[in-house]
Amino acid sequence: METWVLITIAAAFLQNVRSAMQKHLKGVMGTTGATFVRFGFGLPFALLYLALLWQAGHALPVPDGTFLLWATIGGMAQIAATFLLVHLFSFRNFAVGTAYSRTEPAQAALFGLLFLGEKASSGAVVAIAISVVGVMLISVARTTLSIRSLVTSVFSRTAGIGLLSGTLFGLSAVSYRSASLALAPSLPAPDYLMQAGFTLGFVILLQTLAMLAWIVLREPHELGRIRRAWMPAALVGFVGASASFGWFSAMTLQQAAMVKVVAQVEMLFTFAASFFVFREWITRLELIGSLLIVLGVVMLLVP
Template identity: 40%
Template structure:
């Protein structure tokens, strides 16, 4: 069950990275803060790649690997754009809940594209945990317009598609252990995303580009955390279907609610407690199914 440990490490590192990126948003804007995870994460991935190559031969990526990695890279950038659009229109609570529908779409896409077995038990666990996220978000759905709802679900689907691309690239590598394959695909993916975001900022938002350079210390920290989190996401993807990884990662919602209550003294409503219980039940069910 190495994928379980890898997923929990990735979710924790991602939470810290998100906090670092949030601090940058005020100074460099949304586009600049989004670019940080890719532009400043790539050097750390490349360094890990070079270090690994000193000790052992790395797998050689072919066009299939590049194709899958490109799919994941572009889908992740597009998903981020739709996520930010949803947050702008409907706020953080609804946007977060809609993003977390990703495991459901991910399981369906994986069954179609990668022919990964779904099964009623696994699908039931994923749906149960996802329903828990919707309730635990505490979002007010009565005033949610169809446009933002559609963009939020689309963002979740695109995040799911990006995970499929990353897992496809990992499976397409001809040899190497799960760590070596994760390092290789991570380096390719972040290299593509860094190039895309640098070109985007150079053409359309040079102020943000100058901003992330001027804030290079914080940007480096966020980039390092992002690369570290992505490495462990990829290790998880190399060992089990991506929907298993992303469903287990929903425990992050429970941890965030606990921190909000204890640290920030925010009130948790009964329906949110029910949602957290459903998340834990769904995740537990998934782990039982995955253990066979």
């Protein structure tokens, strides 16, 4: 199995753990605070990763204007996408609340084509489509299944928020790949670990400063809530930074859309967390939808 696939599966598992922790934090702080925790408490760990790589002999890259542009776009898009995803927890259960954003691979493929000229094979397009169908089934699993319910679910407020979240996640994924690749010319040789680590360190620092400024100016009461929950928040930061390092590494090695299709296995981890941790029951259609997601991943990986 290729390196980027193993890294992606590990990152998907860690991201699911982080999301489950964020849902618990949502009960003790607002959406903004729960979103900030992912970045602010992940910053020390991201910088530690970068320092360890440098100490291990990896050369530091020299960022240029292209890197700064894409890293900034990706960082701001991810903040907005994460905010919307955390907000979704208020609408439906943990498993389904995250499902609407799973059109991210298809949208990442589109952004990859528009900005990087990356083309997906016909087999990859079919795999992405099957995964998206699985997501649609999950989104209507708790309603009467019909053409009308499918259309209604797509145009509902909850679906709209989820789809926008997926769009922003797709944009951020392609932006991060662009930023990481832009560092290669300044290195003695391509080094996906350092390219990913440097991009992660820069982006998470930018995100932390931007969100901290917003909280101080607009929601200062969140600072007290964040401080009181510093222990679970630190754990969220560590797990989130570890997952992000995996994502950045995988997307340096492979097209963002391909990485995001494999990342759909997170839905399996999500259902497990939904059932075993949050005691939320899973419907038959949700199981079928998850199987379609897995089928899409298998189709992508099997020649």
